[in-house]
Amino acid sequence: MKYIGSLLLLLICISAYSQEDLSNFETYPEFTSCENSSFELQESCFKNSLRAKILSEFVLPEIVSEENYAGEIMVLFEVTQEGEFKVLYTEAVYSELKEEIKRVFAELPTIKPATYNSEPTYVQFRMPLRIPLDQNLRTSSVSSSVVATSLENSKEEKSLDTYSKIKSKPFKSEVPSSNLFVPLSHERYNRFDAAMNAVGNNAHTASKPFLYSEVAVNYDIDAETEVMLKDKKSWFGRKLWNEHLVTFQGDNYWFTGDVVLDLQVGKDFQSDLDYTYNNTRGAIFQGGLGKNFNFYTVVYESQGRFADYFNRYAESIAPYSGGPATIPGRGVAKEFMDDGYDYPVAEGYISYKPSEFFSIQFGQGDNFIGDGYRSLLMSDGASPYPYLKLNTSFWKLKYSNTWMALRDVREEVSGEGSYRVKYMANHYLSLNLTKRLNIGLFESVIWQNDNGRGFDVAYLNPVIFYRSIEFSTGQNGGNAIIGLTGKFKFSNNINAYGQWVIDEFSTSEIFGGQQSWKNKLGYQLGIKYFDAFNVPNLYLQAEYNQVRPYTYSHNSIVLNYGHNNQSLAHQWGSNFREFIAIARYRKDRIYGSAKVIIGKRGFDFNNTFEPVAYGGDIYTSEKQRPYEYGVKIGQGNTTTSLYSELEGGYIINPVTNLKIFGNVIYRDFDPSQNTSTTFNNNTVWLNFGVRTDIFNWYFDY
Numbered sequence: 001m002k003y004i005g006s007l008l009l010l011l012i013c014i015s016a017y018s019q020e021d022l023s024n025f026e027t028y029p030e031f032t033s034c035e036n037s038s039f040e041l042q043e044s045c046f047k048n049s050l051r052a053k054i055l056s057e058f059v060l061p062e063i064v065s066e067e068n069y070a071g072e073i074m075v076l077f078e079v080t081q082e083g084e085f086k087v088l089y090t091e092a093v094y095s096e097l098k099e100e101i102k103r104v105f106a107e108l109p110t111i112k113p114a115t116y117n118s119e120p121t122y123v124q125f126r127m128p129l130r131i132p133l134d135q136n137l138r139t140s141s142v143s144s145s146v147v148a149t150s151l152e153n154s155k156e157e158k159s160l161d162t163y164s165k166i167k168s169k170p171f172k173s174e175v176p177s178s179n180l181f182v183p184l185s186h187e188r189y190n191r192f193d194a195a196m197n198a199v200g201n202n203a204h205t206a207s208k209p210f211l212y213s214e215v216a217v218n219y220d221i222d223a224e225t226e227v228m229l230k231d232k233k234s235w236f237g238r239k240l241w242n243e244h245l246v247t248f249q250g251d252n253y254w255f256t257g258d259v260v261l262d263l264q265v266g267k268d269f270q271s272d273l274d275y276t277y278n279n280t281r282g283a284i285f286q287g288g289l290g291k292n293f294n295f296y297t298v299v300y301e302s303q304g305r306f307a308d309y310f311n312r313y314a315e316s317i318a319p320y321s322g323g324p325a326t327i328p329g330r331g332v333a334k335e336f337m338d339d340g341y342d343y344p345v346a347e348g349y350i351s352y353k354p355s356e357f358f359s360i361q362f363g364q365g366d367n368f369i370g371d372g373y374r375s376l377l378m379s380d381g382a383s384p385y386p387y388l389k390l391n392t393s394f395w396k397l398k399y400s401n402t403w404m405a406l407r408d409v410r411e412e413v414s415g416e417g418s419y420r421v422k423y424m425a426n427h428y429l430s431l432n433l434t435k436r437l438n439i440g441l442f443e444s445v446i447w448q449n450d451n452g453r454g455f456d457v458a459y460l461n462p463v464i465f466y467r468s469i470e471f472s473t474g475q476n477g478g479n480a481i482i483g484l485t486g487k488f489k490f491s492n493n494i495n496a497y498g499q500w501v502i503d504e505f506s507t508s509e510i511f512g513g514q515q516s517w518k519n520k521l522g523y524q525l526g527i528k529y530f531d532a533f534n535v536p537n538l539y540l541q542a543e544y545n546q547v548r549p550y551t552y553s554h555n556s557i558v559l560n561y562g563h564n565n566q567s568l569a570h571q572w573g574s575n576f577r578e579f580i581a582i583a584r585y586r587k588d589r590i591y592g593s594a595k596v597i598i599g600k601r602g603f604d605f606n607n608t609f610e611p612v613a614y615g616g617d618i619y620t621s622e623k624q625r626p627y628e629y630g631v632k633i634g635q636g637n638t639t640t641s642l643y644s645e646l647e648g649g650y651i652i653n654p655v656t657n658l659k660i661f662g663n664v665i666y667r668d669f670d671p672s673q674n675t676s677t678t679f680n681n682n683t684v685w686l687n688f689g690v691r692t693d694i695f696n697w698y699f700d701y
Helices: 004-015 039-057 062-066 095-106 133-137 155-164 186-196 212-216 221-228 235-241 308-316 466-472
Strands: 071-079 085-091 114-116 119-131 143-147 246-250 253-268 276-289 293-305 325-327 331-336 340-342 345-352 358-365 385-394 397-408 420-432 437-448 479-489 494-502 521-529 538-547 576-587 590-603 637-653 658-671 681-692
Touching (some): 039 095, 186 538, 212 221, 253 293, 276 681
Antiparallel strands (some): 071 085, 253 276, 358 385, 397 420, 479 494, 538 576, 576 590, 658 681
C-alpha cells in the first residue's frame, strides 16, 4: 500500500512509547466532556469520547452491509497543535469505508490540544475500527505517539533536542492541493478537462498551466490516483508503481524528489539513418513551506536524433554561433557524435499565494492561453523563457498578467557574443458571463532594449492598455497584439470555443475588402465532446485555425512574436489554415490517442535573386512583401500537408506520470515548387519509449 513503509516506521516509533514511558508533563488532547477528568483518567476519557463520537456518526456503506463484510479499517491520524483532527492515512478493503471514515473525522470538533511541558504539541494516533461496528464496544486500541514542540532544559539539551525533533512524518502528498502548476501535458489535462468545463462551473480554463489548487475545486486528483494504485508492499514496488522516489514531510513543510526519463528509440523509414533516439535523464524537486509557498525545479540532460524532417526544421532555426540546431520547444543544441544533438534544459519556479484572490509565480517555463489544442495568442511550443506571472481571481473574473524576457538569436542582431534581449508583457481577462458562456480579452506588447531602454517599467502596471504605451514610445517602440477568446458550454459533454487575434489595427484596411497585407488577423473555432456517445473517458475534438500572412511579424524583425527563432503563438507562424481532429481514450492506467492535421501553408521561395517575403515566416520583414493588396492565405510556395499520429501507452506511475508508450507518425508534405528548404517528402516514423510526461512534444511541423 501507498504508505506502508512510512506506517511501519511510525509503528516502530510508537512501540518505543508505553504509557509508563510518558513524561508526567505530557497531557492528552481533551474533549469538552473531559475537562473535569483527573490527570490519570485523561487518556481513557479521550479515547472513549473519540470512539463514542465516531460510532455515533459512522454510517456503514450499503455495499459493505450487502456483502456482510467483517474486517477493519485502519486509520492513522493526528490531533494538531491547534486541536484539529487530521487524517494522514486510511487502509480498508472498500473505498467507501475510507470515504466514510474521512467524512466522520472531518466533522469532529476542534478540541484542546495535547501539551508537552505546558506547550501545545501534536499527537499521532493509530486506530483500527472494526466491522461490524458493535465489535468496537468491547475494547479500545488507540495507540499514540506524542511529539514535543518546545523544551526547556540546558542549552546543550536544547540543541540536541532541537535537532532530534526534526523527523519525517508519514507522507501524505500535498501536491494535489498545492499552489504548484499541473505540468503541461495534453494527456494529463484531458483527465480533468470535462470536470473543469462542466456547466455552472466557475473555472477559467483558458489561462494555463493550472494550479493544482484550482483543479482541486472541481476534480479530486487524490481519488483519481488512488484508483490506479497497485498493491505493492516492497520499497522498490511502491516507488516504481505508486509513489515519489524521495519524500519528506515535516510540520508544515514537505518536499519530493523524482528521476525524470524520456527514453525513446525509433525508425524513420524514409531516412538513411539506422534509427532515431532521444535520451533524456533528469531530476525534479518540488515542495512547500507552509500552505502558501511552493517551489519546483527540473533539470534535463538530453541527447537526441529525430526524423529527418524534424532535424531539418531544428537546424533551420539554429541560433547564430550557438550550435547546429534549436530543438523546438526545448532549447539550443550542440553537436553530439556525428549526427545527433545535445540539448540541456532547465525549468523551475516559485509560487506564492498571499491571499485567496492573488497568486504569483516567478520562474522559467512556458505558458498557454486558450481552450484548444493550438493557441493563436500564447502557446507552449517555444523554448522555456523567464517570466513573472500575477493571477487575480474573484467573483466571476480571472485576470492574468505575465511579463517575459525573450531572445532574438539571429546573426543580424547579435552583438559581442550575446543574443539580443527583448521583452513581452501581456494581460488576459477572463469573465464567466453566464454559467455557460465565457469570454476573454487579451493584449500583448513586445519591445526591445533600444536606446538603453531595458525593461520598460511602464508595462509593470497590470491595469493599463499596453497599446497606448506602445504609441507613446514611438512608431517602432513596440509591437502590440490584441485578441478575443470565447467558450460556450452546450452541456456537460459538449463545449465550443474560439479565438480571434488582431495584429494590425487599421479599420479601413480590415473592412475595406481588398485583402490588404495589413489585414493581419487569425481565428480559431473548435468543439470538444466529453464521454462521447456515452462512452466514459472517450474524448473527441475538432478544431480549425487560420492566420493571414504577415501576422506576428514586424518591420523591425526583433519586434516579432517570436523567441529563439520559434513562434510564441501557433507553431506554423502565419499564412496557413488547418483542420485538426483528435480522439483520446483512457481506462485506468491505459491510454490512447489519435490525431490528424490537414493544412495549407505558404512558404517563401528563398530565392537569393528575389528575396520576397510571402508572410509565412515571422522572421522576415514586412518590407519585403511582393504586393499591397490581394494577399491570401497560402500565397507564395503553396504547400499542402497531412500529419497523423497514433499513440498508445500505459501509465507506470500515476504520481510522477511515468509512462511506457509507442507511437507512429505519418507525414506528407507537398509544396507546389521544390526548393532547397521546402520540398516534397513523406515520413513514416515509428517510436517506442518510456517518459515522464511533464511537457508537450510537438512533432506536427
